[in-house]
Amino acid sequence: MTQEITVRLGHRSYSIVVGGGVLSTVGERLRALGVGSRAVLVSDGSVLHLHGDAVTQSLRAAGFSLTQVVVPEGERAKSITVAQRGWDELLAAGIDRTSTVVALGGGAVGDLAGFVAATYMRGLNFVQLPTTILAQVDASIGGKTAIDHPRAKNLIGAFHQPRLVLVDPDVVVTLSDREFRSGLAEVVKHGIVADEAYFVDVERHAGALLARDLPTLERVIAGSCRIKASIVERDEQETELRAMLNYGHTVGHALEASTAYGRFAHGEAVSIGIAAAARLAHRLGLASLDTVLRQERLLEALGLPVRLADVDQAAVLAAIGRDKKARDGTVPFVLAPRIGEFRLVFDVPPDALRGVLAELTHAEIAS
Amino acid sequence: MTQEITVRLGHRSYSIVVGGGVLSTVGERLRALGVGSRAVLVSDGSVLHLHGDAVTQSLRAAGFSLTQVVVPEGERAKSITVAQRGWDELLAAGIDRTSTVVALGGGAVGDLAGFVAATYMRGLNFVQLPTTILAQVDASIGGKTAIDHPRAKNLIGAFHQPRLVLVDPDVVVTLSDREFRSGLAEVVKHGIVADEAYFVDVERHAGALLARDLPTLERVIAGSCRIKASIVERDEQETELRAMLNYGHTVGHALEASTAYGRFAHGEAVSIGIAAAARLAHRLGLASLDTVLRQERLLEALGLPVRLADVDQAAVLAAIGRDKKARDGTVPFVLAPRIGEFRLVFDVPPDALRGVLAELTHAEIAS
Numbered sequence: 001m002t003q004e005i006t007v008r009l010g011h012r013s014y015s016i017v018v019g020g021g022v023l024s025t026v027g028e029r030l031r032a033l034g035v036g037s038r039a040v041l042v043s044d045g046s047v048l049h050l051h052g053d054a055v056t057q058s059l060r061a062a063g064f065s066l067t068q069v070v071v072p073e074g075e076r077a078k079s080i081t082v083a084q085r086g087w088d089e090l091l092a093a094g095i096d097r098t099s100t101v102v103a104l105g106g107g108a109v110g111d112l113a114g115f116v117a118a119t120y121m122r123g124l125n126f127v128q129l130p131t132t133i134l135a136q137v138d139a140s141i142g143g144k145t146a147i148d149h150p151r152a153k154n155l156i157g158a159f160h161q162p163r164l165v166l167v168d169p170d171v172v173v174t175l176s177d178r179e180f181r182s183g184l185a186e187v188v189k190h191g192i193v194a195d196e197a198y199f200v201d202v203e204r205h206a207g208a209l210l211a212r213d214l215p216t217l218e219r220v221i222a223g224s225c226r227i228k229a230s231i232v233e234r235d236e237q238e239t240e241l242r243a244m245l246n247y248g249h250t251v252g253h254a255l256e257a258s259t260a261y262g263r264f265a266h267g268e269a270v271s272i273g274i275a276a277a278a279r280l281a282h283r284l285g286l287a288s289l290d291t292v293l294r295q296e297r298l299l300e301a302l303g304l305p306v307r308l309a310d311v312d313q314a315a316v317l318a319a320i321g322r323d324k325k326a327r328d329g330t331v332p333f334v335l336a337p338r339i340g341e342f343r344l345v346f347d348v349p350p351d352a353l354r355g356v357l358a359e360l361t362h363a364e365i366a367s
Numbered sequence: 368m369t370q371e372i373t374v375r376l377g378h379r380s381y382s383i384v385v386g387g388g389v390l391s392t393v394g395e396r397l398r399a400l401g402v403g404s405r406a407v408l409v410s411d412g413s414v415l416h417l418h419g420d421a422v423t424q425s426l427r428a429a430g431f432s433l434t435q436v437v438v439p440e441g442e443r444a445k446s447i448t449v450a451q452r453g454w455d456e457l458l459a460a461g462i463d464r465t466s467t468v469v470a471l472g473g474g475a476v477g478d479l480a481g482f483v484a485a486t487y488m489r490g491l492n493f494v495q496l497p498t499t500i501l502a503q504v505d506a507s508i509g510g511k512t513a514i515d516h517p518r519a520k521n522l523i524g525a526f527h528q529p530r531l532v533l534v535d536p537d538v539v540v541t542l543s544d545r546e547f548r549s550g551l552a553e554v555v556k557h558g559i560v561a562d563e564a565y566f567v568d569v570e571r572h573a574g575a576l577l578a579r580d581l582p583t584l585e586r587v588i589a590g591s592c593r594i595k596a597s598i599v600e601r602d603e604q605e606t607e608l609r610a611m612l613n614y615g616h617t618v619g620h621a622l623e624a625s626t627a628y629g630r631f632a633h634g635e636a637v638s639i640g641i642a643a644a645a646r647l648a649h650r651l652g653l654a655s656l657d658t659v660l661r662q663e664r665l666l667e668a669l670g671l672p673v674r675l676a677d678v679d680q681a682a683v684l685a686a687i688g689r690d691k692k693a694r695d696g697t698v699p700f701v702l703a704p705r706i707g708e709f710r711l712v713f714d715v716p717p718d719a720l721r722g723v724l725a726e727l728t729h730a731e732i733a734s
Contacts, residue, residue: 036695080451087516087523096693119486121691122511122524123604144489149454156454157489158525237490324488326463328403 003222007141007229009161009236016141016165016229018222020214023129023168024054026102027062033163035125036098039064040090042113043104044073047131050174055104055129064100067093069113075261077112078147080156086116090124100125100163106132106179107139107266111154114145118160128165132175133183134267136167137190137224138245142232153257154324159237167225169218181303182267184209185248187220188298189274190227193244196340198223199298206301244342246325247334248274251357254319258312271304272360279356280348281335291338308361316357317350370589374508374596376528376603383508383532383596385589387581390496390535391421393469394429400530402492403465406431407457409480410471411440414498417541422471422496431467434460436480442628444479445514447523453483457491467492467530473499474506474633478521481512485527495532499542500550501634503534504557504591505612509599520624521691526604534592536585548670549634551576552615554587555665556641557594560611563707565590566665573668611709613692614701615641618724621686625679638671639727646723647715648702658705675728683724684717 002019017029030039039059043052048070059066069089071077090099101124103113110128117126128140146157172180191199201223202209208216228245235241252273256264264272278295281287296306323331333345369386384396397406406426410419415437426433436456438444457466468491470480477495484493495507513524539547558566568590569576575583595612602608619640623631631639645662648654663673690698700712 038695080447084447091516091519091522094696096695097691098695119523119525121522122513122526146489149458152458155458155488156486158486159489324464328405328463328465329461 005222005226005229007161008233012161014161014163014165016167016225018167018169018218018225020170020218021168022166023051023171024058026055026127026129026166027058027060027064029164029166030059030064030100030102030127031062033125035100035163036096037063037065038067038093038095038099040067040069040093040095040099040101041104042069042071042086042101042116043109044071044077046073047105047109051104051131051171055102059102067095071109071112075108075148077108080147082112083116083147086112087120090116090120095120095124097121097124100127102127102129104129104131105135106130107135110135110140111144111146111157114143114160114162115147115157118145118158123160126160126162128162130165130167131171132179133172133221134186136169136172136221137183138186138228140165140167141225141228142242143236152322152324153253153261167221169214169221172217173212177303178265180212181210182265184302185267185270185274185299185304187224188295188302189245189247189270190224192274192295192336192339193247193334193342194227194231194340198227199339203298206298210302243325243332243344244334247336247342248277250320250323250325250331250333251276251316253323254316255311257319257322258315268305271299271306272308274299275306276356276360277333277335279359280333280352281337283352283356284335284345284348286335286337286343291336294339306360308357311361313354313357313361317353320353372589372593372596374528375600379528381528381530381532383534383592385534385536385585385592387537387585388535389533390418390538391425393422393494393496393533394425394427394431396531396533397426397431397467397469397494398429400492402467402530403463404430404432405434405460405462405466407434407436407460407462407466407468408471409436409438409453409468409483410476411438411444413440414472414476418471418498418538422469426469434462438476438479442475442515444475447514449479450483450514453479454487457483457487462487462491464488464491467494469494469496471496471498472502473497474502477502477507478511478513478524481510481527481529482514482524485512485525490527493527493529495529497532497534498538499546500539500588501553503536503539503588504550505553505595507532507534508592508595509609510603519689519691520620520628534588536581536588539584540579544670545632547579548577549632551669552634552637552641552666552671554591555662555669556612556614556637557591559641559662559703559706560614560701560709561594561598561707563705565594566706570665573665577669610692610699610711611701614703614709615644617687617690617692617698617700618643618683620690621683622678624686624689625682635672638666638673639675641666642673643723643727644700644702646726647700647719648704650719650723651702651712651715653702653704653710658703661706673727675724678728680721680724684720687720
């Protein structure tokens with residue numbers, strides 16, 4: 001069954017279409033938007049090998065002339081050098097403002113392709129075909145695009161909403177176990193900050209989810225897309241509400257940055273970050289111990305880490321100080337008083353944070 | 368007298384404040400917007416020498432900590448290399464999302480600074496302090512930011528509205544004659560496509576304008592700001608109406624591109640482009656000969672060129688074919704049936720265009 005979720009943003013509204021096999025409908029769906037006849041497919045070699053034919057055949061059958069931009073795999077796609085190559089290739093292909101950039105891949109491909117689409121001639125049509133759980137439930141929705149600065153991930157970017165997002169749950173069966181599980185951290189995050197009933201559904205069907213049962217996958221992915229869409233349409237440019245999606249990411253990003261992005265998958269770092277945020281809320285008297293343990297239990301049931309082994313705490317704390325969300329020098333934390341609720345806390349005492357990091361390293365709760 | 372013009376764009380609305388000496392009020396006006404305490408002043412050496420002290424003193428007196436980014440003069444500021452240096456310096460200065468980028472200078476400084484502000488952390492507060500006529504009446508208003516691609520001017524950019532524009536007519540007395548006159552081409556353009564009464568006012572006071580009479584300058588500049596603001600607020604991202612501001616720019620940009628940006632000042636190329644658009648409208652039976660001559664007479668009265676001497680017509684035509692406004696391969700022309708009116712024409716016959724270019728070269732009218 002194909003589900004359609006609308007992100008209502010006035011004249012920038014768009015559909016997220018979730019369903020098995022939906023990738024091979026991209027051509028007709030794009031044509032229905034009335035865009036120009038030229039399209040650019042941005043992807044990496046592995047993803048192209050798996051899904052490139054279905055997408056290119058659909059686009060060509062719908063009458064699009066197609067240019068292909070192949071980018072490096074993973075985070076290496078998100079460099080200014082790759083963006084410049086993208087601009088060069090678009091110019092050489094005669095791409096104009098009516099043309100469409102189609103991103104096929106995980107979060108990194110979408111971020112890079114979206115940045116090129118946002119900045120070429122001040123904005124082209126953009127379509128997201130996410131192929132990882134992370135990209136399907138989070139990164140492909142909401143218009144955040146970015147490339148990395150050598151010293152700060154996602155430092156350079158723009159808000160640029162896609163015209164269409166096609167989420168095909170069938171494709172995630174090709175993911176490695178680690179990549180698959182990593183994406184589920186964002187699923188858990190959505191439940192914690194926004195929707196208790198959704199969290200309960202994931203708790204109940206964690207086994208089927210891990211076993212990649214297709215109906216369960218489709219329901220859980222569509223549910224996450226719906227949560228993300230409803231948050232984005234209420235706060236497109238993250239002035240306030242959308243910050244809730246940063247739950248677990250303050251410590252998560254710092255863990256990634258302080259280990260040079262080589263040790264944790266993004267979702268693994270977010271999972272530990274969620275445990276840290278949960279314990280911080282408890283330590284500040286905002287959340288019960290049960291609320292903490294419920295979050296950790298679900299993450300663990302999904303095969304995600306919630307403990308730190310050997311991490312340089314000083315480096316993590318320093319990285320938090322450089323957080324992109326800082327406002328005039330203060331880093332706000334998203335905390336969850338209960339499952340399904342969130343609060344922004346601006347005055348987290350450094351000692352509480354240090355205490356939580358120590359606690360996670362020693363795996364015991366000071367309650 | 369200080370005039371305030373509001374650009375109404377919902378939560379992105381902002382004021383254009385026009386008045387002698389208004390530059391030295393930037394600190395208190397920025398503080399009133401409630402932004403964070405860090406500001407970055409982007410400017411070039413010459414402009415800083417003339418106006419830097421007034422601006423930095425005002426910002427410091429209002430409590431802002433200030434970082435200065437000095438960029439090359441003119442179009443050389445608009446390179447990816449300079450943008451990268453901007454990102455580096457902002458990161459080193461600890462700039463965050465509550466901080467403000469202040470552009471002090473002509474159109475190139477505003478375009479580059481705006482692009483850096485648009486893309487650093489997906490968007491910082493941005494303030495324009497335009498110091499040329501061109502920037503005051505056109506480039507600083509409306510949120511177009513850009514850098515150049517080695518093979519296409521303004522190819523890479525974003526829409527990013529400023530929070531405030533301060534237009535100080537006193538500063539244009541320091542411009543060279545050529546730079547001063549060049550800016551007036553945009554003033555004439557605004558009258559032709561949008562406001563006959565404004566055009567008549569400029570016709571009547573062309574002498575006082577050229578003599579840089581301050582009350583006349585202030586009235587004419589404020590009038591142009593008002594016209595630009597009313598167009599931008601009706602069509603922020605140039606889906607249709609805002610295209611009228613491209614009047615004279617299709618041929619104008621092509622003249623600049625085909626002479627490697629070394630021969631014409633932007634306003635000079637636009638002036639010839641206006642003459643070309645006027646004659647094209649006449650040739651297509653859309654405008655009277657009188658409407659053509661009235662446009663050329665005003666441009667000439669302001670010391671602007673309306674004839675081509677020796678220009679490679681084939682190169683100009685080829686450059687028009689690469690126009691950024693092309694839609695799926697077709698370049699639309701903005702034409703003026705009468706003073707104060709415009710029309711988008713998508714099917715200009717290549718022969719008509721060639722005829723007009725030949726006509727301008729030989730300075731005779733085929734009527």
